[in-house]
Amino acid sequence: MSTITSLNPMLDAMSRAESRDEFSAAITHTVGNPLLDDPKYKTRSVNVFYAGGKQAIFDVDLDIGRNEVIAMIGPSGCGKSTYLRCLNRMNDTIPDAKVTGELLLDGADIYSKELDPVLLRARVGMVFQKPNPFPKSIYDNVAYGPRLHGLAKNRAELDEIVEESLKKAGLFKEVKDRLNSPGTGLSGGQQQRLCIARTIAVSPEVILMDEPTSALDPIATATIEELIEELRQSFTICIVTHSMQQAARISQRTAYFHLGKLVEVNDTNTLFTNPEHQLTENYITGRFG
């Protein structure tokens, strides 16, 4: 079998690289279509440094479109979660973490001093890998955000928000008779949907999901994926996932991260049938870990 030898400086530099740093340095730019017209999020030259000056992500330029599901994939430690956490300033909570670059949500800088991160996180909700309901009733879990932000004038309005959110999260039918029982008593899949209901209760514009189904069984996963497809009508969704099949199933665009660099962004159909970058191809076909 022949090996197609590239006449390409980037690939040559990669094959010569002997250390992780050299290899990373050889990834010079993002291929595919990272930029969009009129994006929801516009991020340019995003760098993230952790304690001790260790750089987690390097010069990421990426646009996230309105009402699209964008999936971030890549090996462990490639920076995809770090990037996701920049989008609602979750990295602020990590001591010594520094984010540089331009991150615009609807054209407004989300790292500006005037912007209240709490309000930002109401606009940009987040769902984590492990379902983390508050140790409160199902009702209170969902009502927590709307109460905090004063979204409901009275009890009736609050009831409506809770019901609506639970319905959108596909959980209402299952829990409508026990809204006052603790959220922690639900099954894993139900808890995760409860967390999604809690997230959408404050009417965010964007939902960030960090491996939302990795702790769930296939049926619960399918329910959440179905939900993501429905939520896309009203929200922009960024999802970090280790399951490439999941990325292929639910996203419109896929971004591949490697060693802190954004290697390729393409529409999902292209990326999974004919990726542009050799590294993307190696990863999605299981040619390295």
Added chain:
Amino acid sequence: MELTQHTSHAYNHELEVVRTHVLQMGGLVEEQLSNAVKALLEQDSELGAEVARNDYKVNKLEVAIDEECARIIARRQPTAVDLRLILTIIKSITDLERIGDEAEKIGRYAAEASESLDTNLTLALRHLCEHVKVMLRDTLDAFARVDDARAMQVAETDLQIDREFEAIYRQLITLMMEDPRNIKQSLSVVWCARALERIGDHCCNICEYVVYLVNGKDVRHTSREEVKAVLANNTTKKLPQS
């Protein structure tokens, strides 16, 4: 393009095995065609009958390879080049099986033919046979080497084969007009020539699948210029010049 090198050695092995089986099937089809052609040109009815008898081997391989591909899709969910390889294989073996059928047709005719052919006609047929044999061999070669540029060169030789078929067709019409007693034999010969011409078309299809395998671009039903553009843009896969 390296088709192996997966983290999972078992997956590597499965892909290698299925590829090897396609090449085995290709070899078998080549042998069938070669024997059929020999039987036709040398009026060896015994050999012709043997070709017709052996077609089941090709069919059996087609079914087995299809099964392997289905198993790989179900268990491995191939993506990118692996996915394209599996799709290419599934499509190519259909064409290979048809080539086998065409060889069987020729074999069957050779088994039944009794009269010797007109000398000019034999010469023209021999030419066509040689061309088709070379084309099939080169097609399998392009597949084995995963060589898209070679595949497109091979596909272009189909034009020559079509021309030769038309020449034989015209020759046969003349023969039939000269003497109606020639009609029976001529019709049979035209079927054989037609079978050979169809084999060229099947080879062409396989070559197009090889281009898809390498470039991810479907070049079926496109003009030669478009195909050339695809090859020119995409031969130094995968990284663009920085």
